Amino acid sequence: MTTMAHGQTEMEIAAGRARENVVAGGALVRHRRASRLIHWSVAGTFFLSLLSGMPIWTPLFGWMAGLFGGLEVCRWLHPYAGSLFFILSILQFFHWLGDMRLTEGDRSWFGPKAFKYMHHEDFPADPGKYNGGQKLFFWAVTLGAIGLLLSGLIMWFPLYFPQMIRELAILLHDITFILFLVAVITHIYLGTAAEPGTFRAMTRGTVTRAWARLHHPGWFQEVTGDEARKR
Amino acid sequence: MAGQTLEIKRSSAAMWGTHTGIRTTPTVAKYIDTTTCIGCKACEAACQEWNDLGTVETHQTGTYQTLPKLDAKFWNLIRFNEREVDGGLMWMMRKDQCMHCAEPGCLEACPAPGAIVQYGNGIVDVDPSKCIGCGYCATGCPFDVPKFHVKTGKMAKCTLCVDRVEVGLEPACVKACPTGCLNFGTKDDMVALGKARVDQLNKSGFKEAMLYDPEGVGGTSVVTVLGHGHPEWYDLPVDPNVPVLVRLWKSVLRPVGVLAALVTAIGTFAHYTKYGPIEPPSDGGSDEHPN
Ligand code: HEM
Ligand code: SF4
Numbered sequence A: 001m002t003t004m005a006h007g008q009t010e011m012e013i014a015a016g017r018a019r020e021n022v023v024a025g026g027a028l029v030r031h032r033r034a035s036r037l038i039h040w041s042v043a044g045t046f047f048l049s050l051l052s053g054m055p056i057w058t059p060l061f062g063w064m065a066g067l068f069g070g071l072e073v074c075r076w077l078h079p080y081a082g083s084l085f086f087i088l089s090i091l092q093f094f095h096w097l098g099d100m101r102l103t104e105g106d107r108s109w110f111g112p113k114a115f116k117y118m119h120h121e122d123f124p125a126d127p128g129k130y131n132g133g134q135k136l137f138f139w140a141v142t143l144g145a146i147g148l149l150l151s152g153l154i155m156w157f158p159l160y161f162p163q164m165i166r167e168l169a170i171l172l173h174d175i176t177f178i179l180f181l182v183a184v185i186t187h188i189y190l191g192t193a194a195e196p197g198t199f200r201a202m203t204r205g206t207v208t209r210a211w212a213r214l215h216h217p218g219w220f221q222e223v224t225g226d227e228a229r230k231r
Numbered sequence B: 001m002a003g004q005t006l007e008i009k010r011s012s013a014a015m016w017g018t019h020t021g022i023r024t025t026p027t028v029a030k031y032i033d034t035t036t037c038i039g040c041k042a043c044e045a046a047c048q049e050w051n052d053l054g055t056v057e058t059h060q061t062g063t064y065q066t067l068p069k070l071d072a073k074f075w076n077l078i079r080f081n082e083r084e085v086d087g088g089l090m091w092m093m094r095k096d097q098c099m100h101c102a103e104p105g106c107l108e109a110c111p112a113p114g115a116i117v118q119y120g121n122g123i124v125d126v127d128p129s130k131c132i133g134c135g136y137c138a139t140g141c142p143f144d145v146p147k148f149h150v151k152t153g154k155m156a157k158c159t160l161c162v163d164r165v166e167v168g169l170e171p172a173c174v175k176a177c178p179t180g181c182l183n184f185g186t187k188d189d190m191v192a193l194g195k196a197r198v199d200q201l202n203k204s205g206f207k208e209a210m211l212y213d214p215e216g217v218g219g220t221s222v223v224t225v226l227g228h229g230h231p232e233w234y235d236l237p238v239d240p241n242v243p244v245l246v247r248l249w250k251s252v253l254r255p256v257g258v259l260a261a262l263v264t265a266i267g268t269f270a271h272y273t274k275y276g277p278i279e280p281p282s283d284g285g286s287d288e289h290p291n
Helices: A010-018 A033-057 A059-067 A071-099 A104-109 A112-118 A132-156 A163-191 A209-215 A217-224 B042-050 B105-109 B136-140 B172-176 B187-203 B244-275
Strands: A027-029 A206-208 B008-011 B028-033 B077-085 B088-096 B116-119 B124-126 B182-186 B210-212 B222-226
Touching (some): A027 A217, A033 A071, A033 A163, A059 A071, A071 A132, A104 A132, A112 A132, A132 A163, A163 B136, A206 A209, A209 A217, B028 B187, B042 B077, B042 B172, B088 B222, B105 B116, B105 B136, B105 B244, B172 B182, B182 B187, B187 B210
Parallel strands (some): B028 B222
Antiparallel strands (some): A027 A206, B008 B116, B028 B182, B077 B088
């Protein structure tokens, strides 16, 4: 058995990765395999729904239908993809719910402070595993998934509903997915280009100590026991 | 779908439009006079025959009406309505079918390119090979006309016999009508005929008689003389319009949504060029793990 830095063995690192919020090797395990799998299946079904829904939305994206074999395929595939997305979202909801309660600190951060954060000027006060923005996104996604399901079911079986309900359902479905799309673009940007070192939390599951100390000092302290000293 | 020899004026989900405009054809229309309709249903039979729709099981509703509503296999329905006015009983028959709106809500709502077209002569037709069976057209229609095949899920409705009209024949229903209450020709001629008939009716005591050619949908290629006025007595909407929410969905929400997505994508890029990434400070990361 090779001994690694910090006196941990490969076995210990592997074991650590199956758990969460522990140190494994020199890194912190942020998302264990189950979490990552759930998140990727949510992401996958989201994009499946998006790509099969957008060609129905506007002919501008009509070419996307070609990915699935035409608009007719999209028509039946989309509601199933969407339903799967909903089920997985709910699974993810309960999986992450415990970490997502908004604290006083989170609340005070919303507003001008969040903008300052985007300008790299103000960091949220001591966020734990998730900061206020992440928590807000979590709750928005949950609401969005419910909105898409309810409106989507009406659009799936339109002839069972009165005309006015159908019109409202389409509007709700569209407003929700547009907001969803805008939020997801931002989410992906923040998780990749904007904050290097974040994306690996969803691939390998780990983040560096420096990353954790910078973005989630509260969580860093909890996991390592080390003082999250000033940035 | 017939109509290949006709120019297409409008098509569903067409991004750049489809109207070449090299050939102008007059708008055609069907004329219906409810006051001379005797409810014989010859038009129903002719429609089933010409369009090869087979037979349907009638649905007894306590009147002479064949079915409660139009159907994917029944595009022409005589609606029978009774009403007591001033102690007298009125028995009203009205031929119900696609109205072929100048501004068709079905076409506006339809997401499948070319599934619903409006020909140069105003006829609104559906191409089942392009229809995806989503039902949006039913949501866009103010007359409850688009219906769906149980097995294929495809929309079906009256074509105004475009396959006959394009070779110079009148629609099958018009051909079959024994009383002359149906007529076919240019829209202008049919409106003139309708106005003359309404005049005649007004003079002979039918004070409320009117010609139904609703403005809200830009007029229709089916003009109906209503002997007693009151479109609602004949199961017709008084002021039909493409639903406001459908217009909002297609004309406002759609461009706004595309723009929002675009602005966000460009915005993230702009943010990156201006502020760059938030890198963890290098002095805090000496213990980076190679994995
Ligand atoms: C939650 C379950 C969902 C259900 C049951 C559902 C169902 C539907 C249905 C029935 C339609 C009409 C077209 C068709 O019949 O295929 C539709 C349209 C659409 N859906 Fe969904 N959907 C769901 C989730 C989603 C998600 C997650 C997205 C995107 C992220 C999405 C985006 C769209 C779009 C863009 C359209 C086209 C809307 C338009 O024509 O204006 N849907 N959906
Ligand atoms: S059901 Fe067919 S015709 Fe009707 S809106 Fe959908 S694709 Fe168009």
